[in-house]
Amino acid sequence: MPPAMTNLMDLWAAHSQLSGEDLVTVDFLLPTGIYIQMDVPREATIQHIKLLLWKQAQSYPLFPSLGEMEGHMFECVNQAAVHEELEDETRRLCDVRPFWPMLKLVTRNCGRAERLLDSKIGVLIGKGLHELDALQDQEVKDFRSKMFRISEEKMQRVQLMTWSEWLQACFSPQLEPGGGATPVTDGVNDKQAEASLKVTMHFDQSQVPNTCLQAKECPHLTLVQVSTVQAMFEKEISAIGAVVNRKSSNPPLPLPPKRRGPSVSQTVCVVRAGLFHGTELLCKPAVSSESSGRSEHVWNRTLEFDITVSDLPRMARLCFAVYAVMDKVKKQKSTKNSGKVHYPVAWVNTMVFDYKGQLKTGDIILHSWSSFPDELEEMLNPIGTIQTNPYTENTTALHIHLPDYNPHTILFPPFDKPLWNRTHSYVTPCELKEIMERDPLSQLCENEKDLIWTLRYDCMENFPQSLPKLLLSVKWSKHEDMAQLQALLQIWPKLSPRDALELLDFNYPDQYVREYAVGCLRDMSDEELSQYLLQLVQVLRYEPYYDCALTRFLLNRAQCNRNIGHFLFWHLRSEMHMPAVAVQFSLILEAYCRGSIPHIEVLKKQVEALSKLKSVNELIKLGTIKNARSKTKEAMLTKEAMMTCLRQSGYTETLSDLHSPLNPSVLLSGINVEKCRYMDSKMKPLWIVYNNKLLGGDTLGIIFKNGDGTRGLDLTLTWCISMLLMMIHWNKMCLCRIVPYGCLATGDRSGLIEVVSSADTIANIQLTSSNVAAAAAFNKDALLNWLKEKNSGDALEKAIEEFTLSCAGYCVATYVLGIGDRHSDNIMVRSTGQLFHIDFGHILGNFKSKFGIKRERVPFILTHDFIHVIQQGKTGNTEKFGSFRNYCEQAYLILRRNGNLFITLFALMLTAGLPELTSVKDIQYLKDSLALGKTDDEALKQFRQKFDEALRESWTTKVNWMAHNVVKDNRS
Template sequence: MPPAMTDLLDIWAAHSPLAGHAPDQITVDFLLPTGIYIQLDVPREATIQHIKLLLWKQAQSFPLFPALGEMESHMFECVNQAAVHEELEDETRRLCDVRPFLPVLKLVTRNCGRAERLLDSKIGVLIGKGLHELDAINDQEVKDFRIKMFRLSEERMQRVQMMTCTEWLQACFSPQLEPPAATAVTDGVNDRAADLKVIIHFDQPYLFCANALNHFQICSVSHHNVLPFEKKSVFSHCQSMGLFFHIFTFNFFPLLNVFFKKTHADESHFSVQVRAGLFHGTELLCKPAVSSESSGQRASSEHTWRDNTLEFDISVCDLPRMTRLCFAIYAVMDKVKKQKSTKNSHINKYQTIPWVNTMVFDFKGQLKTGDITLHCWSSFPDELEEMLNPIGTIQTNPYTENATALHIHFPEYSSHPIIFPPFDKARGGKKFYIELKEIMERDPLSQLCENEKDLIWTLRHDCWENFPQSLPKLLLSVKWSKHEDMAQLQALLQIWPKLSPRDALELLDFNYPDQYVREYAVRCLRDMSDEELSQYLLQLVQVLRYEPYYDCALTHFLLERAQGNRKIGHFLFWHLRSEIHMPAVSVQFALILEAYCRGSIPHIEVLKKQVEALSKLKSVNELIKLGTIKNARSKTKEAMLTKEAMMTCLRQSGYTETLSDLHSPLNPNVQLSGINVERCRYMDSKMKPLWIVYNNKLLSGDTLGIIFKNGDDLRQDMLTLQILRLMDLLWKEANLDLRIVPYGCLATGDRAGLIEVVSSADTIANIQLTSSNVAAAAAFNKDALLNWLKERNSGDALDRAIEEFTLSCAGYCVATYVLGIGDRHSDNIMVRSTGQLFHIDFGHILGNFKSKFGIKRERVPFILTHDFIHVIQQGKTGYTEKFGSFRQYCEEAYLVLRKNGNLFITLFALMLTAGLPELTSVKDIQYLKDSLALGKTDEEALKQFRQKFDEALRESWTTKVNWMAHNVAKDNRS
């Protein structure tokens, strides 16, 4: 082995002694329960079971061996890479896969129930979060949810055992996702808790008593004039009972240091205020309560308020079931130091430090009581109006060490729990007004004025009879701060006709938090076929963030459908697991993953194989990054040595076995048989993605390629490709097949994931560069693309290829324009040898076009260059009939998307809290409304699109200039 190669392997061994190219034998320290310590060399590729056999044989020569008893009654423990204890119950795992933090294994005696412990161990490894972490959570909601899911999972597995072979195969390996005929639509009344009554006697008002910062105290409160409650539902006698609480002092907290460093504020003096608001979705139920300014200095550890009462102008009986109590703590500065940079020269007087949200009612519908500690999240918004964050999580910050602790006391008012009552059933009827039609046809982003809301609410029964799809607008017109309106809405909801599943998706948005509304939406979703559910699964996982309680209708629906169809279960698993590292959803997603695994035990080993394979690919990627750092001065030497190290690693038996014979995470219907090591490589970009090639026995010797990325967030690409897939479906429903290539893309972890390699395809840049000896001139060779297709197709095949190119070019022109996809250089557009054009790499969407020195680099609405037209017209000059057909395809495709504009807006709105860099607010989605010309007639919209089409043709020379610059830069890098 070359000396440089040895150095590279030494680096890897130092980086991770139990992975990659470590020695074949590892010295492990074994700690026995008898107090005996044994050091032993074991094969790094050995299974835990084999290592235990080796230890048992060695231990026979040590004292106290008979006291150990049976070998099967013991198992190993270690400290894993996350620095927590891990029980190695699953002894089929290899030591190199376990990767303990240090090569120390402790032998411990097993408790009873080995089968259950083994299953728990497998699930913990699979979901990426040990179940002991969930066991340690002292939260009754978590405990109740796990108990319920455990029972349901057992019932599910019992049903699986009773299935016939055919039924089991259909559930797990169905060749089609379409289920039997959908169930009939019913309008039955929801009988859940219909007869629930709360009978409590009160003689004092309902209130919150809270110190809003680090030290809460129970304090005396002023009583309003309130009639004593009779023995009826508490909410029917709360008309004048106001909501208020007190704030006192807080101790200095570390986040102020971050605040002053960030804002360069005057540290000599500042004051602190507390802002609190009650929200139903994004609707503020009443005016926020704001404290007076505290007095104090930075050096002081305590701040006090003169007026410590915060009061809300709302009656308790008018609080909706899903009311959120949102807090923000912010500093008020007297002076702000001037910034050297003009970019940050203006700092707002108000600077938020921590924020936190909580529900007023708990998961059982009971008014919260007692002391609650909320650890705050940090943010620094620029505007006072944004301080309260109702769309933010209701989970508290798990990183408690540096988080401000907000202690809230919910007082107890009675020896009986206060439970939110069921709505009364009341109806009224009004005359139909024609003005409703215009309002109901507006897109979801259109704001309703107060007069329009009043009109909709007045004519709610006409909406029910004539505009059932108007339910979202009716819900936005409800006065959620009036319990009478809520009661009438609930009664109306019981008889509301079912919406189509596509229309019902909107009701899962954050704007519709009401429990009964969301349950109604899920009932509508039950009419979805499995194929349609798969299409929208990405959004349905994201809107789980909007569910304040773990046990909800959406969670049950997703688990039920996932456990009934393995392909849905596969993608539900990966969508959840890829975000398990996010603190705001970590517990919620872990609970759902645990429930899925317990109800789909046969699927565990299949998924476990995929998780292990991805772990191996990550190790290879880390090896490559280390190698490129060491040899950064010599690119040629770097490429040679690093690729050799990569292949050496992939040839190791541990890697070969783990990476072979597994279901592709991108498509569980595809079996990846074995790696073609000679054709594997890594790509020359910052994160060094792996290009892995698989032999595939099922495809007559053809190979399959996947790209593994570690360090890039693929979720925005995944969303864009999902929307492209939906566009393709909508066009085909309209008898328009535009030959879209929505290749597979899947996020699998924290900034990690897989991308499908499209076979027999090359980039426009490579096609142009291979046709010219001069990189600068390559972009202007209009014959390059047509000649490339001619080389690969002849006769009728060439005609078919040009037709494929024409259709696909039309589809991507319209799609990239509607979605505002930017950064369209010649390496981000590819062509298959069969003629299909397609786009890749969607790092910029919704009109976020790249610029340099303040100048837009992309000046066209979509890419339509003259060399594309040259191919469409088969090399003929002037605009021919072929070009006319192409333009007609574009216009037809655009009109189809316009008809489904509300659906696209809904899907993007449901992704707002996913944390995508270019989809953070409703303002971002406004681009879709503008590009689809929603609110205009088809004629007006078509006129707008034709103007954009002409602009794309007229300004195509700017695209060629950008491509020339890209080709030159690429040529210089190589």
């Protein structure tokens, strides 16, 4: 069932909270066939509810046959519309949140301790383990079995540790000083035939010598044994008629909504297939014949790939695309032929070799995906997932058949070191150095690739960091080159962890390469690993098999350091709603939990707390809808309902004394209900204020967002990590100040943001200083006067210095990253002087426009009131302004030196689902803003021009801010 299904229990709970009701009517089904309906407290635990039921059942027939109460447990239908066993009876009914208020009493089986742990893990990761048990996928079973064994051994070692050893292992002082595959079928029934686009594929073995594949002394295919084989890797399409959409008897071919422009007179459907290694096309794509019709399409021809089986790389993937060929709409009064247009309909990928390295054989059903990334070449999507679409009801299905090379299975050969073939260099070191020092986005021509491959040993000895460029020069369609590379990797010098990150990009799928890269990452400190953890989690999407070096590395480091484990858990769990990674991420989460059992209760508390906050948010949305006619009444009643809800024992208990998901070293002791509120925006984010004992009585604020638009939290997270990196680089020279506030995606369109204390927006500061909203933006004294009110004497001078350094940091950062939508409510200032930006919904130069006119026409925000503060209110204080400009220039040069790292980090995020970061072309903005490929003098000249432009055109910023202030004032 799709995750978007409405939870009826949630809606009922929200309604009951508005009505002040504390009881819920629940239907109980007993194993004796007796049905009992009774009212139970919403806040009651499952154990207490079972006790109430047991007392009630005594007056019903067949009660004695039930036996002991402890021998039974409840089952319910959860939010995913599957049965869930409520083994953990300490949970409250309001936390269980069944899809329908109905509980079934069943007899408890043996192995309660194991079942209880499984139940806790299932609730924690958001996916019942019985769902994994039900998967008919041997790879899943093998991975779980291996991880279970490793976790069991780890927990046995933990039990033998002393307290000091356990603390050292789980809480690194460095980090925390204070604080499936589809089942094989031989055919399809008629209903399946009506709903599927059927494609049959096979490897043509007509040219394969039988003695090579069938000889008992040669059971496995090796590169040497089949080097003379000329068999082609082929696909035959011989499908019978297929209806793509089953909603009606003869529907038209479904097209993406944004592509519905042309009228459809005659639909022609085509299947395209390509073999890829990373993004490299191994040979020319194969295309089926055109099949005419509106719904049924038949293919009957053989398509050949111009590559031998022996030359297939281990990580080769077969990519399919289905597209319609249609006539363009002819313009009126035009006699010219408008030509043809290709409309993509579906795509799906599969690996050629399975997780054991065995060439795939037999029947495979591939349920395709319909969402296409922009600007796909050949309409194939090699960077897309190899997982098939789990929502099979209305998806195009490709039925693939791969014949079996009986009687022996064909395995990809193990590594066998080839003979050395050293070529001497006839190129000057400067020529090779120029190629090797190019940024990661620079393209290599074929001559340069040939040169790099020929001089690969010179690269190893003189430019070891050039390994990515060497890998892009390998002919992955030649098994000789692959063998030579594997041998070279055995002696290649170890790279620094930052340089090795690039090797985890999608362009480098080879297993040996990725194992080498992970080997380099092992030198990372826990602190450095935590900075790149988000990117490394996203890189897991590129791994075609569940058991890989990167997965094992992340699990090992997470189980050895709870801080890393905490964020690994949330980065994975926040994307469990995405079908392409749901199984993979749930397997990793299960493995982590089994190896970190003491951490389960801590994380469980956080999951329950977020569930409560989501209920409060739904309550507020329901209240605002009911009282939409009266805004004043809405605010009063909804705020009162929110307060009442937060004061309930179930909420106060769950929301108190938990480790903050934003920072596990911070203990959130209890909610300060009087200071809590909801924010006045569409999705009604919650502003939750905590009392914090560990901060000397200070309060701590957290914003909980739930609903549309919060996918940008991931974007903000990326920004925060980038900001953290910038802070680390810049603070070494004390050039700039950055205020990295915590931000964490926690689920489907939901997440948390840390509230920066003692801070206000530029808009509020300006509006409070003027009686006229339109004039507020032009009051250059407002900001300086506000800082004077908050600081005096030496404190004011210190605040101005902090403002100067932080303003420099964000000027450079927003320019380099192309941050847009910089209105006066997206820039804040702390009372101590630090300026910082929030709400990063637009990056990489994607600036907003209205009526075709860009609303932001400056490279970054540098207004005269900022300069007024920097100059301490003295117009002639050019020395202070000169220092500020110098800070900006030096910070920019430091960022340039780390330009390749920033490009790599953004490249690793291409599949994260950020709307403005979907292709390599999007990252080109970084290359341009950092002026990579230019000298420092040339780059500095470019930045100075941008600096002058920002200052010269700052009046346009003030006009935009004036308009924003007027709208805000009218709204209030």
